[in-house]
Amino acid sequence: xxxIRIPTPLRQYAGDQSAVSVEGHTAGDALDRLAxxxxxxxxxxxxxxxxxxxxNIYLNExxxxxxxxPETEVxxxxxxxxxxxxxxxxxxxxxxxxxxxxxxxxxxRR
Amino acid sequence: xxxxxxxxxxxxFNAHSLSRNSLEAxxxxxxxxxxxxxxxxxxxxxxxxxxxxxxxxxxSGSVKxxxxxxxxxxxxxxxxxxxxxxxxxxxxxNMGIAYAMLGxxxxxxxxxxxxxxxxxxxxxxxxxxGAELVLTDPLEGxxxxxxxxxRLAQENPNYFxxxxxxxxxxxxxxxxxxxxxxxxxxxxxxxxxVAGLGTSGTFMGTTRxxxxxxxxxxxxxxQPDSPFNGLEGxxxxxxxxxxxxxxxxxxxxxxxxxxxxxxxxxxxxxxLEGLFLGISAAAAVVxxxxxxxxxxxxxxxxxxxxxxxxxxxxxxxxx
Numbered sequence: 001x002x003x004i005r006i007p008t009p010l011r012q013y014a015g016d017q018s019a020v021s022v023e024g025h026t027a028g029d030a031l032d033r034l035a036x037x038x039x040x041x042x043x044x045x046x047x048x049x050x051x052x053x054x055x056n057i058y059l060n061e062x063x064x065x066x067x068x069x070p071e072t073e074v075x076x077x078x079x080x081x082x083x084x085x086x087x088x089x090x091x092x093x094x095x096x097x098x099x100x101x102x103x104x105x106x107x108x109r110r
Numbered sequence: 111x112x113x114x115x116x117x118x119x120x121x122x123f124n125a126h127s128l129s130r131n132s133l134e135a136x137x138x139x140x141x142x143x144x145x146x147x148x149x150x151x152x153x154x155x156x157x158x159x160x161x162x163x164x165x166x167x168x169x170s171g172s173v174k175x176x177x178x179x180x181x182x183x184x185x186x187x188x189x190x191x192x193x194x195x196x197x198x199x200x201x202x203x204n205m206g207i208a209y210a211m212l213g214x215x216x217x218x219x220x221x222x223x224x225x226x227x228x229x230x231x232x233x234x235x236x237x238x239x240g241a242e243l244v245l246t247d248p249l250e251g252x253x254x255x256x257x258x259x260x261r262l263a264q265e266n267p268n269y270f271x272x273x274x275x276x277x278x279x280x281x282x283x284x285x286x287x288x289x290x291x292x293x294x295x296x297x298x299x300x301x302x303x304v305a306g307l308g309t310s311g312t313f314m315g316t317t318r319x320x321x322x323x324x325x326x327x328x329x330x331x332x333q334p335d336s337p338f339n340g341l342e343g344x345x346x347x348x349x350x351x352x353x354x355x356x357x358x359x360x361x362x363x364x365x366x367x368x369x370x371x372x373x374x375x376x377x378x379x380x381x382l383e384g385l386f387l388g389i390s391a392a393a394a395v396v397x398x399x400x401x402x403x404x405x406x407x408x409x410x411x412x413x414x415x416x417x418x419x420x421x422x423x424x425x426x427x428x429x
Contacts, residue, residue, distance in 0.1 A: 007249045009337030009349060018249075044338045047370060053426045054340025054369055056227075083227050083248045084340055085424065 002030055002074040005081045013040040027057055027080060028070025045082070054085045133215055137175040138287045140167040142295040142411070145395065147382045152399045157407030160398050162391070162414040163292065170211040171204075172388075172416035173288075177311050178208035180283035181272050182216060191270040196221050199272040200259035202252045202343055203232040204416055205309075209272065210239035221269070223258040225251055231420045253351045275309050276354030284315025292316065292411050293323050301408040304330040304365075304398050306390050308343045310356035312413050317360055331361035332397040340369040340424075343390050343415065365400060367393045373426035375399075376418065388416040389424075 001021040006014045014020055015038065022037065024030030031051075035042040045055055057064045058081040064072045074080065129135060145160040154160070165173035185191035197213050199205065200223040213220035220241040224232075227248035236243060244262070246254040256275065263271035274280050292300060303320055305313040310331075317329045334341045337349035347356065347364075369389075376392035379385040387395075391414035398410050418427075 005249055007338065008251055008253065009339075009346070012337070012349070044336060052340075052369070053373065053429065054424070081249065084251070084338060085227065 001076065002078040002080060004030060004034055005079060007082055007084065009084075010041060010044060010082065013044060014038045024074060026070060027059060027064045027072040027074055030074055030080060031057065031070070056083045056085050057081070058083060133169050134179060134212065136169045137179050138168070139291060140164050142292065143385070143414075145379075145383055145385075148379065148395065148399070149402075151378065151382055152403065154399070154402050155406045158402045158405050159409050160395075160402060161296065161409065161411045162385075162395065163288065163411070165413060165415050166388075166417035168208075170208045171419075172208065173312060173413060174204040174208040174415075175212070176283040176287055177274060177280040177309070178205060178212050178272075180286070181274065181277050181279045182209075182212055182218075184277075184279035184282075185270055185272070186216075191218070193217060195219075196266070196269045197272055198222070198259060198263055198266070198269040199274055200224065200246075200252065200255035201274070202255070202308075203228050203420070204343060205274055206236050206241065207232065207239070210236050210241040213241070214239055218270075221262070223255040223262065225255050227251075229420060229423060231423070235420075252345070256351055274311070275351075278355060280309055280311035281315035281318070281355050284312050285319045286315075288312065288413065289316040289319030289323070293320065296409055296411060298324070299409045300324075300327055300411045302328045302330065302398075302401060302405075302410040304332060304394055304401065304410060304412040306332045306341075306344045306394050306397075306413075306415070307347060307356070308345055308390070309353050310345075310347075312415075314355055314357065314360060316413070328362045329360070330363045330365050330397060330401055332365050332367055332394055334393075335366040335368045341367065341372055341390055341393050342388065342421070344393065363401070365397045367396045370426075371396050373424075373429070377427065377429075380418070385414075386418040387414055388418055388421055390415050391417075 001023055003019050003021050005019050022030050022033045024033050059072055060079055141164045142161050143164050145162055149160050168175035196219040197209055198221045206222040209220050222241055223244045223246055225248055226245040246258045263269055307313055313331050320327045334344050334346045337346040372389050372393035375396045379387050379392055394412040398412050402410050
């Protein structure tokens, strides 16, 4: 089952878990099942059935909007990350500025 | 706050007379703009006026120049920040840009912990000023950056940890400058003050001084409606690491704004008023209108922290 990593502010609505494993063959499917398991999450993630504009979903560090969006295929050992854009940010893995990272998590910038 | 801290901060502010031609001397004294078309659009009573402090006129482009300058000057005055030292703090963006600019001007190395999902524009601006960056886990948000800055501060005694969330020089900057400017520019007619809560420095300092000038002024603290939001630089206080400088008893009203409402207002401000503002500025205007709709008369003043250029990548502009 793919794993969805939950950002700190949403953990209170997801049983205080930092990661949840859900069934699903696409990113949209997996997120929908997450919201079914934790109904309080839905209003934070979706508006009128669509992902809210400041919510970014990363599949293994890649923004799904640059893949196939909600139709992006996810495999058994994939990891999805829910990241509020704050300011549209996604970071380049091979960053020309060579910035330091801590705690492991990183995302890819376009 | 003790009178002693206050006096120290005042003297720090005056200790170095600023040359009129210096970059630092351009901090503050920003215009106060009337938002007349927004007033009409919102259908406010004719006796109600909305004003916004245009903080993007500060030299690094945001309200944070005020706090950064006072933090640096106060630390220099007290001997905590000396030549050759590194200024360290956590930031989600604007404060870092202010430190990076002023650090360059005053000759300090600047090291910043910021969340990995800070916008690429911000990261590029910071690097261009020469700041050293430590990116923290984007899942942890700005609280993750705070924890990393604390850790770095403990490990390195040669760092000056500016600690914007707990440093009284942050709110004192607004006590001494922002509030008095608003009072002067509104000719003492302000009846309501609205500001977003991030470190809470702008709200705390401006409110404390305005209440001294006229205790009848009502003050509104604005925050995101949820811990999970897209309001850059603002904090949902009930779920965040509480800033040491925040006094929850001070606001007369606490008002929550939803991210999508701020986005809608940002587009309206650009198209109606010709003001291309940042998301937290748009959120402040939303709070002003929510408040002003209940008034028959009054002068509502808010702080517009920055303009919209750093947020251009956001999708909502095109919606």
